[in-house]
Amino acid sequence: MSASQKSSAQRLIGAVVPVGSLRGEESIGVGEFLDLIEFSGLCKKMGIGLIQLLPVNDTGYESSPYSALTAFALHPLYLRIGAMPEGARYSSALEELRKQFDKSVRFSYLQLTRAKIQLLREIYAAHKEAIRDKAKPGGPLTAWIEQNPWVKEYAVYRRLKEAHGEKSWKDWVSYRDASPEDIAGLWNDESLLEEHLFWVWIQEALDAQFSKAVESLKAEGILLEGDLPILMNEDSCDVWSHPEYFHLNLSAGAPPDMYSPKGQNWGFPTYNWQAQAENDYAWWRSRLTAAGKYYQAYRIDHVLGFFRIWASRREDTSSLLGRYIPCNPITDKDLRSLGFDSGRIRWVSQSHIPTEEVWNTLRNSGLDETAQKAEAERVFTRVLDRIGNEELWLFKDSIRGEKDIERLGLHPGITGYLLWAWTNRLFLEYEKGKFVPVWYYRNSRAYATLSAQEQINLEAVLKKRQQESEREWEKLGMKLLKALTESSSMIPCAEDLGAVPECVPKVLAKLNILGLRVVRWFRSWDKPGQPYIPFEEYPELSVCTPSVHDSSTLREWWEHEADKQVFCDFIGEPSLPPIYNPGAAQKMLKKIASTVSRFRVFQIQDLLHLSTKWYAPDPASERINVPGTANEFNWTYRLPAAIKEIAQDEELIRTVQELAAIQPAPKRKAPAKKKG
Helix, strand or coil, X not given: CCHHHHHCXXXXXXXXXXHHHCCCCCCCCXXXXXXXXXXXXXXXXXXXXXXXXXXXXXXCCCCCCCCCCXXXXXXXXXXXXXXXXXXXHHHHHHHHHHHHHCCCCCCXXXXXXXXXXXXXXXXXXXXXXXXXXXXXXXXXXXXXXXXXXXXXXXXXXXXXXXXXXXXXXXHCCCCCCCCXXXXXXXXXXXXXXXXXXHHHHHHHHHHHHHHHHHXXXXXXXXXXXXXXXXXXXXXXXXXXXXXXXEECCEEEEECCCCCCCCCEECCCCXXXXXXXXXXXXXXXXXXXXXXXXXXXXXXXXXXXXXXXXXXEECCCCCCCCCEEECCCCEEHHHHHXXXXXXXXXXXXXXXXXXXXXXXXXXXXXXXXXXXXXXXXXHHHHHCEEECCCCCEEEECCCCCCHHHHHCCCCCHHHHHHHHHHHHCCCEEEEECCEEEECCCHHHCHHHHCCCHHHHHHHHHHHHHHHHHHHHHHHHHHHHHHHHHHCXXXXXXXXXXXXXXXXXXXXXXXXCCCEXXXXXXXXXXXXXXXXXXXXXXXXXXXXXXXXXXXXCXXXXXXXXXXXXXXXXXXXXXXXXXXXXCXXXXXXXXXXXXXXXXXXXXXXXXXXXXXXXXXXXXXXXXXXXXCCCCCCCCCCCCCCCCCCHHHHCCCHHHHHHHHHHHHXXXXXCCCCCCCCCC
């Protein structure tokens, strides 16, 4: 049994921290892999047995760690240049970068990434002959390349991306559709070797430094948990070099919910699992092998996507017309058996627009009468086709999705109406004769015209197809996750949030995969008052946490979002102060630490709030990410002080030690039945 397998049964306290957030003695404005050595010493003092990282793959100039250019290469941002053999003589340049960036409250992602790459180019230019010698047959760099064959595709991709001004590969002039032979030819081109070796040299150094940090954590007895995003950015080395593994015409996301009424469209392609199965999921197995060099546990991001993924067409911006894949569709035959002829099938599966609705929209648009007529002319000639002589219209075949509507440059009012009308249908016909109900199908114009009996009959068929689909999801999830768990001795931890099908917890339990329980969301939502689920009822095979990187911290949640009295009653406290303080933090975290969950992990911000020293004036400033926004704030959180300074906070260390020592709360006994 491996060390990680032995540790998998241990009940541990963990800290979640992005590498870039660390403030080490030698880092220059952003955390680096070698800062984990210093951080592990602090965690050891606190009694923390697990450190969980966010993804650390190269994302280029995109700050989100979930938007990687590669599933394998590490991010150059986390490289300590001064610790490289060739970087020792550049202390003055590094000191200048430190002066420029180290005082920032949050790190300057784009500027730091560019500055580091630029300095690395200068160093490489000065040492390229020596580096090239290492890449000769029998040389150490050659040996490293042989052990990490993915780096060839990565280096070729990075050079081409830079040559094309960092544009997506879909916009490249050359090698947009590169074959394996094309990529191999570029790699073997002697005239390009220097550029390719630049990226290889960086990756070899990153691997060496990360591996050194990992050995330090192992020596301290601390597990390191990595994060494997399920999806790949369309603009990535992996999608470019292996398009056969992906469905490039589809975009993954999430269906509508109370937080995102139009759903989420992430823009990432979905997987072609059938193609991946042909070589026994070699790409995924290689990902796990690469991750296993560093981690003893790994977070399976959006594990629901291994069962079914919500996918929209590339032509749409929202995911309102998305569908789960796989699914058992309603067929043309099904609809005809329900009494629908061709005309009614068209009625329920295409958007129908009455003439008067267009005119009413324009009358309410604020345009004068002349402008209204001009806009109507554009709509009726460029967007819609009339059905015979009826005052009813369909979208032209040239309108393939929401993006086409938005590109027309129509008045905002009529554009909004057309976008609404585009999704106002009962069914989406995604292939000839194959239909799925749209998310809000009961609100559609077509559904309202069905008789009560027709609605009953249709709902019965939909329920049957849903049950068939769920059986397919269970089979697929078991097949894919079994392939993953059999490929590695790392402890698998699933992020199973959202609308979770019944089959998911069953499959996770069978495969000994830990699920995720976020306290604020782990409630009996279908019961009156939506009570929190008691900590003693959490599954042992789970990871418990009060907050995640996409949520507010526990402090911000308490002050601005929490149902305070309900939560106080839940943890057995008469009341807690409305403004968060270390006393409130202790009471909350100690209760959370008492759960029976195997791992109880806390964002580093939530742990720091156990001491008065580390509170930012505005709790919102301590977030890692605000979903649905794109700005320089997201993903750039830094610790409020250097690790060395935090390590001197004896009050904090003592309190976290107490958390780590807390034993699970005993399960409540069921009330005795009365006799008689």
